[in-house]
Amino acid sequence: MGYAYDHDCPFEAFITNLGKYNEGALVGEWVKFLTTAEELQKVFERIGIGSKDDFGHPYEEWFITDYRIMNDAT
16 A cells, blocks of 8 residues: 555554663564554564563563654655
């Protein structure tokens, strides 16, 4: 699907693993919206949500570090 501003989605967000961020590493991925729960789960797996830290505690929290809204002016 194309949009007037020559981009394939109206909104993107950089989703970041909060635990890794607190450890000093920026581990995240750009996600195009609209998306599905299945695709979002794959992103979480790729950025380490659900994996365990050095102490055996799972990374559970994530946050949006950045976002882009595309429109005809951008």
